[in-house]
Amino acid sequence: MKYYLAPLEGVTTYVYRNAYHKYFRKMDKYFTPFIVPHKDKKFSTRELKELSPEHNEGLVVIPQLLTNNSEDFLKTAKDIKALGYDEINLNFGCPSKTVVTKKKGSGFLAFPDELDRFLEEVFEKTDMKISVKTRIGKENPDEFYRILEIYNKYPIEELTIHPRVQTDYYNNTPNWDMFEVAYKESKNPICYNGDIHSKEDYERFYLRFSEAKALMLGRGIIKNPALVSNIESGLKLSKDNLYGFHQMVLEEYIKISSGDRNVLFKMKELWFYMISLFEDAEKHAKKIKKTERLKEYENIISTLFETCALRED
Numbered sequence: 001m002k003y004y005l006a007p008l009e010g011v012t013t014y015v016y017r018n019a020y021h022k023y024f025r026k027m028d029k030y031f032t033p034f035i036v037p038h039k040d041k042k043f044s045t046r047e048l049k050e051l052s053p054e055h056n057e058g059l060v061v062i063p064q065l066l067t068n069n070s071e072d073f074l075k076t077a078k079d080i081k082a083l084g085y086d087e088i089n090l091n092f093g094c095p096s097k098t099v100v101t102k103k104k105g106s107g108f109l110a111f112p113d114e115l116d117r118f119l120e121e122v123f124e125k126t127d128m129k130i131s132v133k134t135r136i137g138k139e140n141p142d143e144f145y146r147i148l149e150i151y152n153k154y155p156i157e158e159l160t161i162h163p164r165v166q167t168d169y170y171n172n173t174p175n176w177d178m179f180e181v182a183y184k185e186s187k188n189p190i191c192y193n194g195d196i197h198s199k200e201d202y203e204r205f206y207l208r209f210s211e212a213k214a215l216m217l218g219r220g221i222i223k224n225p226a227l228v229s230n231i232e233s234g235l236k237l238s239k240d241n242l243y244g245f246h247q248m249v250l251e252e253y254i255k256i257s258s259g260d261r262n263v264l265f266k267m268k269e270l271w272f273y274m275i276s277l278f279e280d281a282e283k284h285a286k287k288i289k290k291t292e293r294l295k296e297y298e299n300i301i302s303t304l305f306e307t308c309a310l311r312e313d
Contacts, residue, residue, distance in 0.1 A: 002028040003228050004160075006193060006218030007064050007091075009033045010269055014055040015252045020221075021059055023245040025228040030059050031133075031216075034066040034091045037076035049256075053084050062131065064089040066099065068108045070121040077126050087129040087157060090122075093193075095135065095166045106166035109147055110138035116150045129157040133193070133216075136178045137165045144178050152187040160191040160216050170219075176208065183209055196220050198313075202231045222273040236310075237277065243305055246270075250298075260294040267297065278308040 005012055005020070005027045017030045032050050035043075049055060051063060063080050065088055067073050077088055092115075094105030101107065108115055123130065132151065137143030143165070151159055163179040164172065174194035182190050191214035196202050198220070206212070221227050225245060226237035250267060257263045268288060275285045284304045291297045 001212070002191075002214040004029040004031060004191065004214060004216040005221060006216045007031040007033045008218055008222060010266070011222060011273075013266075014050050014052075015249055015256070015266075016270075017056070017059060017061070019245050019248040019252070020225060022248065023241050024225045025232070027228075028060065028214075029062055030056075031062045031064050031089055034064045034094065035076070037065055037067045037069070037072040039069075039072045039075040043079065051080065051083055051085075061085075062087050062089045064091050064133070066091040066094060066104055068102075068104050068114070068118060070118050070125075073118075073122050074125055077122075077128055081128055085128070087131060088126075089131045089133055089160075092132060092134040093160075093162050095164075095169050100138075100166055106135040106138060109135060109143065109166070112143075112146050112150060115147070116153070119150065119154050123154045130154075131157040131160070133160040134162070135166055136161065136163050136175060139165055139167050141165060141175050141178045144181065148182055148185060152185075154188075156188040158191055158214065159186055159188045160193050160214075162193040164194065176205075179209075183212070189213065191216050193218065196227075197223060198227070199231050199234070219273065222270070223276060224274075239305060239310060242274075242277070242310075246301065254294070260292065260297075263294055264291065264297055277310055278304060279311050281308045284308065 005017065010033070012033060021027070035047050043051065063085055065073060065076060080088060091105055092108055096105065099105040099107060103111060134147070137147065159182065161179055161182055163175040179192060192205065192209065192212055193216040196205060196215060196217055217227060224237060225242065226235065229235040249270065253263045253266050257266070271285070271288050275281050275288070281304060284300060287300045288297065291300060
């Protein structure tokens, strides 16, 4: 099984990717948080940092683009290729209302004819590998039959499927029946994404889809960075690894951020997911959320690691 790190805006930055790669089971691919192409606009400073080869040494990184405009895509793809990349991932999965109202992300799936024309043009005019991350529709799972027909027309490098519709957001359960449609009928390699948060989740998935070749992990891996090791060999998270990982992320954000507030904003996003790793950590979670001073934050984290045990489950 190949394992990929899903792109989570504001979380899976190059800082996170490098720290994860050092302390935990290395991912086969890392996907950047999405970049919105503009044909008349250069990469922002943040985007350049994410794409910079020096920030991604030793990692297989795939830039992700969010667009429904082929001209914008082609211009940005050319710029990305110049940085040394040979694959781009297209985002047809983001369920955010601000994205969907612009007919992008999973909102584009509601317009299959336009989606088809877009893919025809980008595959015809791009000399890079193109992979796709998709949901199964906008409102109704049955939309996926038409969407999959379209995907099957093109030589997609890999089709990652999050089997929810846009209106599900992250509620309800992934629709494995619709994933099975692609599992059996896709002409392109497929990857599964959605609610694999534990070894037990993985085993239920693998029992039904034993020939699956790739998994993209998002919230599950952010909540427990040792998830893949646990899946593969039963190894559980250690405090030493988690602390080393945390310190590497913290120190790098201190280097590149201006002021306590910006550093703490990034670290609080991470703890929104990771605090559940610890037993009896409610008071520490409240303190992390409230603190506005870096020194105080460091003391809270030190106490958390000293006094709270990792959860057995």
